[in-house]
Amino acid sequence: MNNRDPENSPVIRLSDICFSYPGGPEVLDHLHLNVYPGERIGILAPNGSGKTTLFHIIMGLLFPQAGTIEIFGEPVRTEKDFRDVRKNIGLLFQDADDQLFSPTVLEDVAFGPLNMGKAKQEALAISRQTLSFLGLSGFEDRITFKLSGGEKKLVSLATVLAMSPRVLLLDEPLTGLDQDTQGKLVSILSEIDLTYMMISHDIDFLEATAEKIYTMKDGKIMVDEGLYIHRHKHAHMLGNMPHRHE
Amino acid sequence: MLDEPFASGNSVIHRLDPRFRVMAAIVYSFVVAIVYRFPALGLALGASLTMIGLAGLAPGRVFYRLLLVNGFVALFWVILPLTAGGEIVYQLGPLDIQKRGIVLAAQITLKSNAILMALIALTATMSFATLGHAMNQLKFPEKLVYLLLLTYRYIFVIEQEYKKILRAIKIRGFSPGTSLHCYKTYAYVIGMLFVRASARAERVYQAMRCRGFAGKFYSLAEFDSSRRNYVFTALMTLTAAGILYLEYLPK
Ligand SMILES: Nc1ncnc2c1ncn2[C@@H]1O[C@H](COP(=O)(O)OP(=O)(O)OP(=O)(O)O)[C@@H](O)[C@H]1O
Ligand SMILES: [Mg+2]
Numbered sequence: 001m002n003n004r005d006p007e008n009s010p011v012i013r014l015s016d017i018c019f020s021y022p023g024g025p026e027v028l029d030h031l032h033l034n035v036y037p038g039e040r041i042g043i044l045a046p047n048g049s050g051k052t053t054l055f056h057i058i059m060g061l062l063f064p065q066a067g068t069i070e071i072f073g074e075p076v077r078t079e080k081d082f083r084d085v086r087k088n089i090g091l092l093f094q095d096a097d098d099q100l101f102s103p104t105v106l107e108d109v110a111f112g113p114l115n116m117g118k119a120k121q122e123a124l125a126i127s128r129q130t131l132s133f134l135g136l137s138g139f140e141d142r143i144t145f146k147l148s149g150g151e152k153k154l155v156s157l158a159t160v161l162a163m164s165p166r167v168l169l170l171d172e173p174l175t176g177l178d179q180d181t182q183g184k185l186v187s188i189l190s191e192i193d194l195t196y197m198m199i200s201h202d203i204d205f206l207e208a209t210a211e212k213i214y215t216m217k218d219g220k221i222m223v224d225e226g227l228y229i230h231r232h233k234h235a236h237m238l239g240n241m242p243h244r245h246e
Numbered sequence: 247m248l249d250e251p252f253a254s255g256n257s258v259i260h261r262l263d264p265r266f267r268v269m270a271a272i273v274y275s276f277v278v279a280i281v282y283r284f285p286a287l288g289l290a291l292g293a294s295l296t297m298i299g300l301a302g303l304a305p306g307r308v309f310y311r312l313l314l315v316n317g318f319v320a321l322f323w324v325i326l327p328l329t330a331g332g333e334i335v336y337q338l339g340p341l342d343i344q345k346r347g348i349v350l351a352a353q354i355t356l357k358s359n360a361i362l363m364a365l366i367a368l369t370a371t372m373s374f375a376t377l378g379h380a381m382n383q384l385k386f387p388e389k390l391v392y393l394l395l396l397t398y399r400y401i402f403v404i405e406q407e408y409k410k411i412l413r414a415i416k417i418r419g420f421s422p423g424t425s426l427h428c429y430k431t432y433a434y435v436i437g438m439l440f441v442r443a444s445a446r447a448e449r450v451y452q453a454m455r456c457r458g459f460a461g462k463f464y465s466l467a468e469f470d471s472s473r474r475n476y477v478f479t480a481l482m483t484l485t486a487a488g489i490l491y492l493e494y495l496p497k
Contacts, residue, residue, distance in 0.1 A: 059452075061452045061455070083458070083460055086457070086458055095449075098449040098450060101374070101450050102373065102375060103253050103373045103374070104254070104373075106466070107375060110466055111457050112457040115457060115458030120464075123464075123466070143254070159457065163457065163458065
């Protein structure tokens, strides 16, 4: 983050973001975050530390009580500003059940392209192409609510990719995927040439797909060396959870 | 996510242009709503049953949907015969069963079932997005389309969440009964149901916005622009005329 060219302005810049749910404690507390073009960021932090909340703030689904958000160099504040943001940033929801709402897979994948003004035939072509890119050919007419958990996750990813976003936000993309499919996701992520930020609890996955790993603590993004996450073999319990060696 | 059990199909009705179906459903429901005479209501019921048949919908599923509404209708059968006045046909202990109430309850039952079946056959046979698309094209106010669709979706969401909660309490060994614990559990279930359904509906709406939804619906479905639509319109007009004729037929 510090060795970046200053000309190269961040695609996402959050400054001093404070957020709490109604009646709750501060979830984000003066949070700062810059994401530069081409960056591949992993976020590894404990449950309830505010990762999902952070993504929802970037998408304009939640509005912070304080702080500023700039996307592609433009400040965004209102629902209307965020409509353009959503055409360029794709969010994969933590819970795939929230993401799919059309009866058939093809309709669901085409929903985004149609909203972006694509003609019907073009939207269909994009959707089919995206499904086959993800190895989901033949799923077009499947009923979304009858898919398995892992299939739902992949179709959700297709709905996001079909909008050809410039930035991807993936909220726990691995949940529900088997070993093979996880491997497939790793290769997909290394293939696509996108800026992305993803939340995961799987350090191996993050190591394979992210060039830097952030964590969240006390409502802030941590990048300082003291908390820098690295990989090591574990001989102690809960070694797969983020922890600190005293 | 949304369960639309009737939306997928390939019957004559499914292939009709959704705009024609929406218009027909509105006009037909209106006609059935204003008639009272039994021959007219009988014809309406017959017509609605025919539509269900033509749409090739699973009778069990349709029956289940109707059951929900007839729960409310059953209330009328309890209240109206006791309160509507008129000739007393039966004395049930201290209660007078009145003829006018029975007639009214019967009319309400026929009417609501006929309307509901027609709505299921004509509009539940298209997907959520198609329905919105058709209403947009018919120049319904955008806010209204939106409200109707969200209401429609809520029903499924509530059902889904209800099933989930039931499963959750069952696997922990809950068995229904009449103890205080059971009543408390029921109260929690109902409370949770509304909280969860509204939270889920909110998240689905968020997902829609993330995918560029801005109040306008598009549809992928291909529909006949053929003569069949006009045949359908003619048949529906005839049926509606027949119902009105039986209603206003001079005695
Ligand atoms: N809708 C909500 N209303 C109130 N509080 C909420 C809501 N959603 C989350 N929270 C609270 O905000 C905090 C952060 O939640 P968030 O979902 O962002 O965590 P997370 O880091 O994504 O966790 P996880 O790893 O479990 O997904 C938690 O303490 C949670 O209890
Ligand atoms: Mg989360």
